[in-house]
Amino acid sequence: MQHRDEVLLERYAIHDRTVLGVRANFIASLDGAATHEGRTRGLNNEDDKRVFDLLRMLSDVVLVGAGTLRAEGYQELRVEDPAAAWRVEHGLPAQPVLAVVSGELNLRPEMAAFARAPVRPIIFTHRHPTVEKEQDLSRVADVTVCGDASLDPRTMLAALAQRGLRQVLCEGGPHLFGTLIEADCVDELCLTLSPVLENGAAGRIVAGAAQTSRGMRLGHVIPAGDMLLLRYERAR
Ligand SMILES: NC(=O)c1ccc[n+]([C@@H]2O[C@H](COP(=O)([O-])OP(=O)(O)OC[C@H]3O[C@@H](n4cnc5c(N)ncnc54)[C@H](OP(=O)(O)O)[C@@H]3O)[C@@H](O)[C@H]2O)c1
CATH class of the missing domain: 3.40.430.10 (Dihydrofolate Reductase, subunit A)
Structure with a gap:
């Protein structure tokens, strides 16, 4: 790691990973x-x-809205080898998890963010998806409903914490x-x-x-x- 990156690491370090x-x-x-x-x-x-x-x-987890995933053309979430090695050295899984928030579920399993993901992503939604849609996306991600009329962010964060993603x-x-x-x-x-x-x-x-x-x-x-x-x- 270069000196500059070490300085940045110190400035952005997370000191207590047990607290959400x-x-x-x-x-x-x-x-x-x-x-x-x-x-x-x-x-x-x-x-x-x-x-x-x-x-x-x-x-632990990178959370992104479906609009950003689509507009920015998100690829699979994969940190580079030195970062993956750093994570393992510090007791973390080699790769963080991708979590996508979508109401309409206008997402396709073939999208690189899902199809090539090194770790199974999570999709948070707030409507009960159609059986076809859920089955389709469940092939590549865990589809989790958080809220009914609208997304409940606290329920979503609790669901992440339950998986150890704090x-x-x-x-x-x-x-x-x-x-x-x-x-x-x-x-x-x-x-x-x-x-x-x-x-x-x-x-x-x-x-x-x-x-x-x-x-x-x-x-x-x-x-x-x-x-x-x-x-x-x-x-x-
Ligand atoms: N400057 C920056 O740092 C930065 C960072 C990220 C993105 N952006 C830009 O922001 C633009 C996208 O903006 P955006 O506001 O559309 O982004 P967004 O929040 O990522 O996407 C909105 C979409 O995400 C889903 N979503 C987000 N919040 C939700 C909620 N509370 N409940 C249910 N679904 C929710 C919905 O997806 P569905 O349509 O599938 O229901 C919604 O249509 C792009 O141009 C991108 O480049 C900029």
Whole structure:
């Protein structure tokens, strides 16, 4: 591991893995845009990617909304060999688990995120899926219903914890993040501030949820070229 990565590892380390922790990781432009032409590519760079990968290495489960899975063309979740080795050395399974949140279940078993997954993913939904849909997706993932009219984030997090998946990394997107904030389930936000003025109609890193307001405490600021790697924690 390079010195720079060791410094990052120290700054993002999880000190107590027995306590449930929900960490979100996002990137935004200086003027608050969460996307450039509909995706995060164009906002991020190598320094942000380093943190993105590190946070995956540290997590038990990577939680992502179906919209992000589709828009960003998620492939199978697989940390690289040195990260897998680090995980094993630290008593973790070689690979974290992918968990996808979807109401409509517009997901296909052939999607690489499922078909090539090194660890069986989980799909959280809140409607009782049709038998065909459930059978179809159950070939490649554990389909779990959490809530009825809407997704119940606390039930979802409890289901993860029951599987021993306590360190949750939410990679978005904005609708899922809004749901988690609304239920007061977010403990930490890792936010990369990208030196771009994006303008236009791009949305923020939250969408769709009711207005709530909660203070956060600054954990760290790491300048990386013109980018800022920020970490905020729940204010206690
Ligand atoms: N800046 C960043 O760091 C960042 C990070 C991630 C994503 N993004 C961008 O965000 C955009 C996608 O935004 P988005 O808001 O559509 O993302 P999203 O939250 O990942 O996806 C929304 C979809 O995910 C499912 N979903 C999310 N929350 C749900 C809930 N509470 N209950 C039930 N289903 C839920 C639904 O899927 P179904 O339609 O299947 O029901 C919903 O239509 C993309 O352009 C992506 O590039 C940016």
